[in-house]
Each structure stands twice: as C-alpha cells, then as structure tokens.
Amino acid sequence: MRFVARQPKEGINVSDTHPLVEAGTLVVGLTAIFVIIAVVLIFMVEVVLYFVSAEDEAKLFDGWLPEDLVTVSYTDERLLETQALVDRLVLHWPDAPYEFRVEIDDSEQANAMALPGGLVIVTQGLLDEVESENELAFVLGHELGHFKNRDHVRALGRGVVLSIFFAAVTGNDVAGIGIKSADLTLRSFSRRQEAKADEFGLLVVNSEYGHVNEAWRLFERWDIKDDSFIDLVTYLSTHPDSGDRVANMKRHAEERGWQSDGEITPLSW
Amino acid sequence: MNFGMPLLILMIAYFIGTHLEKRHFQSILKREDEARGFPVVSFDTMPDNWTASRSDLVSGSVVISLDYFKRVIAGLRGLIGGRIKTYEPLLDRARREAVLRMIEDARSQGYDAVFNVRLETSRLANATRDGKGTAGVEMLAYGTAVKFASRFANAQ
Numbered sequence: 146m147r148f149v150a151r152q153p154k155e156g157i158n159v160s161d162t163h164p165l166v167e168a169g170t171l172v173v174g175l176t177a178i179f180v181i182i183a184v185v186l187i188f189m190v191e192v193v194l195y196f197v198s199a200e201d202e203a204k205l206f207d208g209w210l211p212e213d214l215v216t217v218s219y220t221d222e223r224l225l226e227t228q229a230l231v232d233r234l235v236l237h238w239p240d241a242p243y244e245f246r247v248e249i250d251d252s253e254q255a256n257a258m259a260l261p262g263g264l265v266i267v268t269q270g271l272l273d274e275v276e277s278e279n280e281l282a283f284v285l286g287h288e289l290g291h292f293k294n295r296d297h298v299r300a301l302g303r304g305v306v307l308s309i310f311f312a313a314v315t316g317n318d319v320a321g322i323g324i325k326s327a328d329l330t331l332r333s334f335s336r337r338q339e340a341k342a343d344e345f346g347l348l349v350v351n352s353e354y355g356h357v358n359e360a361w362r363l364f365e366r367w368d369i370k371d372d373s374f375i376d377l378v379t380y381l382s383t384h385p386d387s388g389d390r391v392a393n394m395k396r397h398a399e400e401r402g403w404q405s406d407g408e409i410t411p412l413s414w
Numbered sequence: 415m416n417f418g419m420p421l422l423i424l425m426i427a428y429f430i431g432t433h434l435e436k437r438h439f440q441s442i443l444k445r446e447d448e449a450r451g452f453p454v455v456s457f458d459t460m461p462d463n464w465t466a467s468r469s470d471l472v473s474g475s476v477v478i479s480l481d482y483f484k485r486v487i488a489g490l491r492g493l494i495g496g497r498i499k500t501y502e503p504l505l506d507r508a509r510r511e512a513v514l515r516m517i518e519d520a521r522s523q524g525y526d527a528v529f530n531v532r533l534e535t536s537r538l539a540n541a542t543r544d545g546k547g548t549a550g551v552e553m554l555a556y557g558t559a560v561k562f563a564s565r566f567a568n569a570q
Binding site: 150151155158159160162165167168171172174175 | 483486506
C-alpha cells in the first residue's frame with residue numbers, strides 16, 4: 146500500500162467559537178456578576194446602617210476630616226458665620242444626634258457636602274455664589290436633610306465598599322484606596338433622596354425665618370444660567386435639574402402653606 | 415467619553431487583528447500544501463536500514479504578538495478561568511509557521527527529511543510595566559535534517 150500524505154483537518158487546536166461571541170459572553174456574564182455583587186454589597190451597607198445608630202456614627206467620626214477629599218481653607222473669615230448659621234438652623238432639629246462642624250473647602254465649584262460625623266463642607270465657590278443668608282440657609286438645611294435621612298453614610302459606605310470591591314477585582318492595593326475614590330460615588334444621591342433633603346431644608350428655613358422666600362433663588366439663577374456656567378456642571382450633574390427642583394419645592398411649600406414672601410436677611414460679606 | 419477611546423482602539427484592533435490572522439492562515443495553508451510529502455517526524459532515530467549522507471540542525475522560529483482585542487478578552491477570561499479561546503488561533507499560527515520555516519530551512523539546504531522535531535515556546539516580556547506585560551510569544555521548531563544516502567535502499 147502506498148502512503149499518501151494528506152493535509153490534517155483544520156481547526157483541531159483552535160476553538161470554533163467566534164471571538165466576538167466569546168467577547169460578548171464574557172462581557173455580559175461578568176457585568177451580571179459584578180452587578181449582583183454590587184447590589185449585595187450595597188444591601189450590606191444598609192444592614193450595617195441599621196445596626197450603627199447616628200449617635201455611634203457621631204462618636205466614631207468625631208473630629209474626622211478626609212484630607213484627600215477636602216482642602217480646608219482655614220483663613221476664610223466666613224467660616225464662623227457659616228458655623229453660626231448652621232448652629233441656629235440645627236435648633237429646629239431638636240433631637241439632632243450630631244454636633245455639626247463646618248469646614249470651608251477652597252474649591253471654586255459651588256458645592257456642599259454632608260460627611261459622616263456631622264461634618265458639613267461648603268466650598269468657597271458656593272459662598273461666593275449665594276446672595277443672601279436665606280439662600281445659604283437653604284443649602285445648609287438641605288445638607289442637614291441628608292444627615293437626617295443618613296444619606297451621607299449610605300453614600301460614603303457605598304463608595305468605600307464598591308471601591309474596595311473594584312480594587313480587589315483589578316488587583317490594586319486595597320489599603321490605598323478608600324475615601325478618595327469614594328469621592329465620586331459620594332455625590333450620587335438619588336433624586337428621591339435629594340427631594341427629601343430639599344423638603345427638610347425648606348422646613349428648617351421656614352422655621353428659622355418664618356417664610357421660604359429666596360430659599361430656591363440660587364437654583365432659579367442656576368436654571369437660567371445652566372448653559373453658560375461650566376463651573377456648576379459638577380453640581381448639576383449630580384443633582385436633579387434645577388428647574389424641576391424649584392418647581393417641586395414651590396409645590397411642597399404651597400402644600401404646607403409656607404409663605405413665599407418675607408424679609409430677606411442679607412449676608413455680611 | 416471615558417470609554418470612547420479604549421472602545422475605538424478595541425474595534426480597530428479587532429478588525430485589523432482579524433484581517434491579519436485570516437491572511438496568515440491562508441498563507442500557512444498554502445505553504446503547508448506545498449510542503450506536503452516532506453517528512454517531518456518526532457522520532458529521534460531513523461529506521462536501522464536507512465543511511466544518511468549528511469545531517470544538520472535546522473530550526474524555524476517566529477515571534478507573534480497579540481492584539482489589544484485578544485488581550486482584553488483574555489484579561490476578562492483571566493477573572494473566571496477557562497479556555498482562552500482568543501489565544502488558541504494565535505499559538506496555532508505560531509506553531510505552524512515555525513514548523514514551516516524549519517521545513518523551508520531544511521529544503522533550501524537540500525535535505526530530504528527532518529527527524530527528532532521539537533517545539534519550544536517562550537514569552538517575550540514587555541519593557542513597560544516592569545516586564546510584566548507580554549509583548550508576544552516566540553515559537554521555535556527545531557530538528558535534525560537528514561540527506562539520505564540510500565533512501566528506501568532495502569525496500570522492495
């Protein structure tokens with residue numbers, strides 16, 4: 146018998162799965178797994194929140210200041226007045242479990258943050274932006290609302306837990322991250338959380354001044370200038386549309402029968 | 415915006431990589447067809463009654479790089495384990511190309527067959543990322559090329 150050399154069959158050492166099918170399966174599958182893990186972790190944060198009371202939190206974070214997140218501007222004289230304003234506003238929340246501390250961040254972007262342990266951060270940009278005490282009082286009241294609903298711990302907890310998870314997945318140093326990468330997720334309050342904080346802010350402002358005049362004027366101005374003010378993009382992108390917010394606040398104030406005109410308290414600066 | 419650039423590179427890498435791979439396979443198939451009938455075996459000895467007039471070491475080596483698309487998919491696969499299907503055609507190409515080059519080496523020197531064929535592979539480290547990245551793989555095929563003095567002399 147004569148030997149006839151034949152070409153071996155193709156594809157023995159190569160899978161016949163199309164590379165795009167392989168890519169699709171992996172991307173979809175892994176995304177699903179990540180989403181499930183993320184949801185479970187967020188749920189665990191809620192469980193922890195249930196067991197850690199606001200009093201414990203205040204004790205735990207006493208004197209805490211995340212220095213890689215906030216660049217404190219100690220020289221700003223507006224600090225004392227802002228602190229005094231917060232202290233006055235807190236009187237309308239009698240059982241507040243926190244001793245609120247105010248710090249001024251030297252960022253030009255108008256923003257305010259609520260951080261664990263009763264730390265209220267306002268940026269210099271915000272203080273430059275507000276035109277009356279009533280406007281500032283509302284923003285502070287809004288942050289107090291986040292404290293009341295404990296959104297601040299929730300957001301921070303989520304941020305930290307998720308960044309640890311992603312660091313573990315990508316093989317980064319887990320100890321090195323934490324608050325820093327939580328920065329972005331910190332701001333991601335839901336619309337519902339923002340609306341509730343707005344309502345609390347209005348309540349506080351109304352109790353303090355007897356009316357809610359100018360409470361939302363900052364947002365009305367932002368709504369008009371939405372396109373022109375790039376600085377505000379960060380604030381607006383993490384908060385609901387200013388126009389919608391103002392409309393919601395007006396409706397809420399009307400329902401409660403709060404007066405929408407009254408004397409405006411000017412700022413000292 | 416943040417995903418735009420990597421995604422674009424991924425798509426370009428996929429289309430160019432797929433095209434090059436297809437072309438390479440076509441070339442491999444054509445040259446394998448031409449090399450058909452040339453004995454390439456892994457025996458380390460010749461049959462007793464065969465005699466060689468001369469012999470030498472022949473080798474064929476190829477270095478193939480992986481494209482970004484394959485790398486990304488393999489990275490995802492690395493999270494959960496399993497067959498890295500995007501690397502299989504890559505190594506298949508490397509093996510067959512190396513063997514073909516070895517055959518071409520032997521033929522150009524007038525040999526009749528290659529015995530004791532072995533395949534070696536090694537990873538080429540990338541200079542970036544402290545040598546942790548992979549620049550590509552080298553596949554080396556080598557064997558003993560033989561010129562028969564009396565091929566099939568005793569075979570009737």
